[in-house]
Amino acid sequence: MSVLPLLQFPDPRLRLPSQDVTDFDSALTSLAQNLEDTMRAAPGIGITAAHVGVLQRLTVIDLNDGVGVRCFCNPHIVWSSPETAGHTEGSVSMPNVTEEITRPQRVRIRYQDMTGKPQELDADGLLSVCLQHEIDQMDGIFWIYRLSRLKRDRLIKRYQKM
Template sequence: MPVRPIVMIPDPRLAQPAADVTSFDAALNALAQDLLDTMRDAPGIGITAPHLGLLHRVVVIELPDDPEGVRIYVNPRITWSSDETVIHEEGSVSMPGVSEEVERPARIRLGWQDLTGAAHEAEADGLLAICLQHEIDQLDGIFWTRRLSKLRRDRLHKRYEKMRKAGGR
């Protein structure tokens, strides 16, 4: 499947909530494959349909050394999160080359559907929990930098703009 262009910050589509998927068909399967190919090409470990400019609630995650391999979540929703938090370095395929530490709940429970529409529920911790929260935020129209203080967010955006201009993008 084709590697698609990634929508870059400050594209307004990255601040819009994505709609629930209602058709579990060949087009959804093709989108999931395109997301995977685009994420691997970027490279990244998580991507959403909004990263491609499509406002659908689809997430693809592929963590290093994960025995589960590629994980696809359709219409994911966090149903519980722990009071305990962790701090982890985050970045985005829509803002490449910069990252910053973000504090998030250490564990979550979520519900989602697979590509056939079957419902699932599970708990996650570690890097998977962080990635899921990051990507579900994106589905909700919350770009990850909004989880930073205004000062840290402004500094990060200035650093990104400087890199982007130097790189000619």
């Protein structure tokens, strides 16, 4: 497969919402495989089609936890826990900078698998964080916009100096 070029912050396409996947075909399978290759090369543990300029609701996640690569089409959060936790986050589209983001500890998502079959998943821990992060990206919310303005401005300045 192929490593695709990544959009880099501040590319305005990173702030655009993605459209639902409607065709569950060989082109989608190829895109998912290319996203996996691109994620590994970045390196990262999660990536969306939006990171490579394809505005479809597809994310690929591999937490190196023995489960393997997970692909989620059209994921949406349908429930989140009231309990929150902070976790260090970053992006393949803004390499070498991270910051702590506070998010719900657990989420339930509805999505479709690569064949289009509806699925539901309860997630906690790192998977919960990754799903929330990638769903934000597909909604056009780049991760740094979850930071306070002061933290975001400092992080952007640090990134620009690199």
